[in-house]
Amino acid sequence: MEQLTLVDRLSHLSTELTAAERENLKFLLSMAAGGLLSGHAQAVPEQLREVALATAQRSLPRLHGTERPVFDTGVVFLGRGSFFSDEDIAALDGESRRYRERAERFHDHYVASGAPLARELALSTQVNDFLVSQVGPVLPTYKANYLYYDEPGLGIDPHVDKDEFSLNVLTMLEHVPDTRHSELILYPPEQDAIRVHLAPGESLVFFADSVTHQRTRTVAGEAIRLVSFGYRTIGSV
Ligand SMILES: [Fe+2]
Structure with a gap:
């Protein structure tokens, strides 16, 4: 069976959420991406920071279902x-x-x-x-x-x-x-x-x-x- 990534799991989770819950999750991911990009987690190992940032950034467009146009640079x-x-x-x-x-x-x-x-x-x-x-x-x-x-x-x-x-x-x-x-x-x-x-x-x-x-x-x-x-x-x- 194909290995699901955390991005896939969050995308799947999003399908089960109410609109308000999805907005909440989107806000959390957006804050996470913004905070990491602004350098607010310097005490965390770089590799984890990079994975967390990519996960937040890749998950944001996936919260809106698979009908969203393919996302590259935005x-x-x-x-x-x-x-x-x-x-x-x-x-x-x-x-x-x-x-x-x-x-x-x-x-x-x-x-x-x-x-x-x-x-x-x-x-x-x-x-x-x-x-x-x-x-x-x-x-x-x-x-x-x-x-x-x-x-x-x-x-x-x-x-x-x-x-x-x-x-x-x-x-x-x-x-x-x-x-x-x-x-x-x-x-x-x-x-x-x-x-x-x-x-x-x-x-x-x-x-x-x-x-x-x-x-x-x-x-x-x-x-x-x-x-x-x-x-x-x-x-x-
Ligand atoms: Fe803006």
């Missing part, structure tokens, strides 16, 4: 998407600036939700058709957030996103000055980290509740504005 697309016109980007940029004063602090960055133009574009046929061409049918979650990292020391430690952003279309609107310090880093399991530097108008489409990722801290004078649209692949639970 990156679906990176670049200037054909799904946004220059006018779309300019309109998002303007709305993002206007919504800054409404943004609320969420841990170590600021978030503004419910902006009408962002919501409308998140539901557009262009974005939907592009996502379908890349990963098959998707459902919008009606979540569209403007994100702001515009004070020194803002960022977000390694984590995975909530289910509402399981497939995340993350678009850069502004990152100043030209010399950047803060960067988005993805940690696909047992591979080199991927450092993502988006130019204004460029998007990263990725499985944000499957691949651990972080934004490193801003320095004085640095300011970043992004917009994030949430989707789910059909068949995920």
